[in-house]
Amino acid sequence: MTKNNFSRRGVLKTGAFAGAGLAMPTIFTASSASAFTNAPSGSSVKFGFNVPQTGPYSEEGLDELRAQQLAVEHLNGEGDGGMLNTFSSKVLDGTGILGKKVEFVTGDTQTKSDVARASAQSMIQKDGVIMINGGSSSGVAVAVQGLCQEAGIIFMAGLTHSNDTTGKDRKANGFRHFFNAYMSGAALAPVLLNAYGPDRNAYHLTADYTWGWTQQESIQASTEAIGWKTTNNVLTPVGAGDFSSYIAPVLNSGADVLVLNHYGADMVNSLTQAVQFGLRDKMVNGKQFEIVVPLYSELMAAGAGANIQGVYGSMNWNWQLQDAGTQAFVKSFGEKYGFPPSNAAQTCYVQTLLYADAVTRAGAFNPCAVVEALEGFEFDGMGNGPTLYRADDHQCFKDVLVMKGKENPANQYDTLEVVEVTPAAQVTYAPDHPMFGGAEASLGECNDGA
């Protein structure tokens, strides 16, 4: 295993430092200065899967881990190949990547930026990974993305929905396949217009941290564009548990729609309690009161149970889609684990394959070559329809799903139904959009650690 130094100057300096300060063993061998961080040398290449395994999002993290392991199997030619059979790029043939067998290490982020960075550091420094994939929150994604940029390896983001990840915090070495808050708003608005009409007053409850704010901003902008008014936006503490003090005043505020910009347990609790307050049985301004949850996940839907029925939201992907890529993935995931994959699992699976494909097309593991191969890459057959990895901000542009809680679920996985597949063109925005850091936001230079 070779380790390398980050800069030639660093080598000289540390050499001097070490020579002066420590008695060096006689068989001192200066590490071979390789071309880039953690260049794979043997017959294998190592990925780092950094997901929450403890804490509130651990269920989601473990599902990501399942998908990542499946992706590695498929890359190494085990199993049925999954989406490799439907992927529009055909360079991957199940013999690993550039002839090297894919191995992986896992880590626990605990959904804390600090811990996630420590875990990622250990993957980079100890295990010598060439790419890190995973994550289940935007704070963690932004933090790990920054670390990968500094260390000179590629970060393939997992579930991160904040505009910032590919907005003001975008990085040359970081890539996001998952959709974002702006896209949720753009996809939801026309459906909401159709379902609830143009004359509505929305009341927002928003988780008081960066992701909540970006989603609230996006949803407010897109609903106001269809004529809705925004009655109020109330920030709620993360992990509040009991949201009654925030929900109780809604009915008397003149609003007839409640938008819950919450995720995870917060969303489960706020939705459950809003339904408990009987909001959805009320008539306000002569209209039926409605609740909207802009970002859905299968696990939240399961946690909220029957309360989710008839509630609109959006998703990156869902296992019920009928295209060939989705079917191939659901089949191999379902046969291995016995239940359908979540959209967090799908994004991690696809990201891992996309990375492998980019390396193969570039013919090199060098991060800068990979960045070049991914930028502007157009592909299909991965479950989301034709997709573009935009060069300007490393964000994937693809169809977005508008979902609705199913009224009569047939089984425990059948909680949501796809209402509409919003075409990519409708959710595309300019790279210098003000919600994404404006003209100031820049990817910076790609870093290969040399």
Next chain:
Amino acid sequence: MDAIILQILNGLDKGSAYALIALGLTLIFGTLGVVNFAHGALFMIGAFCAVALQRLFGLSKTTIDESQVDFLGNPLKVQTPYLESWFGHDFGQALIDWSVPLAILLAIPVMLAVGYVMERGLIKHFYKRPHADQILVTFGLAIVLQEIVKYYFGANPIPTPSPAAFRGSLDFGVLVGFDANVIIYPYWRLVYFLFSGVIIAAVFAFLQFTTFGMVVRAGMADRETVGLLGIDIDRRFTLMFGIAAAVAGLAGVMYTPILSPTYSMGMDFLVLSFVVVVVGGMGSLPGAVMSGFLLGILQSFASMNEVKSLLPGIDQIIIYLVAIIILLTRPRGLMGRKGVMEE
């Protein structure tokens, strides 16, 4: 005015949860002198009694329906709860629907047993140890309990709805002369508030009017003298620990329709309940109850839009702010006794 009444109602409900947890914690503090960091875990186990009963009721016979297919294209497995096949569809469904309140019957013996085992097996050996050791061992225990629950039930919140009869909300405003929809209060929260009132009253009555309670109260005041009088205070303290665990567990069971249970819910309540107990004053049961309701109501007030627009973020820190102010103006909290946990 209506907004204030609304928040008092919400505060009473929050407060009843705080008060119930703090009550149990104070019983353990006051009688045994043990800092129990596993108290939140007891609350959590109570909540999972409700989940367990719901699962138990939901146990199903699996039949294969050839006419339908599941997501992989295999024949669909149809689940029929045994309860339905035993007691008929309607009564079976009713039992499942009522699983949360029925879980009280399960939670009482379970929590008493958990409390008994915990006290005899572990806590007993830590009475004379420094508080630091008590913190470490109970914190370790809390983690272990939490991980066991996580292994069986997963990390995702589990929906535990209230019985259908209690869904929806009472239009409280109309009763006292306001317009419709101004002051609404969910039925289940009303149930929870009444329930906690009954539990609190029962605990106080038990301590006040029974010989057993009298001995325990005497033990709280002066353990050594009671021991010298030839009274076996230890056995009574074991039972007190069981009762404290049961109170925490019952608080957890009935809270599940409000807060979907997760394995980490105990830790979320732990810090808060310590603050409540200390603000109430160490070793004082009425203090703990009072401070629970006070903090609950103040937190609800701080969550009002009018207050939040004046002081952004005040709802996130109000509890701690109030705790600081009270502890600085009243050295031993609201009703604390001198010398308890002060060294």
Next chain:
Amino acid sequence: MLGLNRKDTILMLIVIALTLGAPVLLNPFPADSAMAQFNAGYPDLMQRFVIFGILAIGFNILFGLTGYLSFGHAAFLGVGSYAAVWMFKLLSMNVVPALVLSVVVAGLFSVLIGYVSLRRSGIYFSILTLAFAQMSYNMAYSVLTPITNGETGLQVYSNDPQYLLGNGPQVTHLFGLEMRAKAVVEMGGWTFDFSVGYYLAAIMMLAAFYLSLRIFRSPFGMMLRAVKSNQNRLNYTGINSRPYTLAAFVISGMYAGLAGGLLASMDPLAGAERMQWTASGEIVLMTILGGAGTLIGPVVGAVFIKYFENIFSKINEHVLHGWFGWLPDGVEDVVTWILARFVGEGWHLTLGLLFMLVVIFLPGGLVEGGQKLARLLRRSRPDGTTPSNTPAE
């Protein structure tokens, strides 16, 4: 030597040897072997060991000597980190101003909190410190986002002013010596990383340890112990103990600030969760686990917890199958299934069990327990030397 008696000198020399040799000692297994999973000798983790060691040493000056249990010490860690990152954003990536400011800011912050909280004792003091820390955390996470960058964590952006940057490096450095620079030595199958960042943090920890040793042995330390054993009696003798406890509180707050500054120097990002009560609780656990009141215990506790967090959480079922592949199929599955409950996603369970086992079987923490065990063994030997009665604190 340096004002230490012989026993303390030996202790100090042992700590120096262990700390400086850590990159070798913590990598006992060849890099390609299956056991390499247990190696902890990579820069990031070693840095965490010593930095959290500093934190725990500082905490021990307060808790171990005076008995005041602060449940909000993470606030000073967080404040120190924020101060350091702001220095990187405003001045340059040199760690010296960052470390200085982090200690100063944490010191001022602890004067403020200490002055108020020390008006109460016992659990009332603990809850006051907890309340201050939780307020800091909640504010940093949401309302104070312009200063702290909220959930994402404060980090250095390329468009930050950095008035003194000039042509200096864009990574944290000590007058040009980059923190992440390292010399890699390969010896046979073994690989050892000697990194600048680790040695900077290690030297800081040694200094911190030396200072705490001196405090423990000083009249000031005696006074603090008197507070612990009986504050009332001390007050009756006419001594006002408040200035002493406040001094101990501030010193330990500054230690935490230094630790925060060092964390930011090794990795220039400061997250709000560094101030959460769980982080404060972790410091308490580290100290008690290692042995509150002993000199080396808190460091042992810090290493213990960080080792589990970083090493055990990374062992997954895949790795276990690799280890036990030689077993017959059925047996292998059973063995890996059982072990998998305790590692990877189940590492918390192992930690909880160890907390309980340590406190049940090694009262007084790892260090004192170890000493008792050693004495017991020595006593059972007939020709054993007389056991010393004073534990090597």
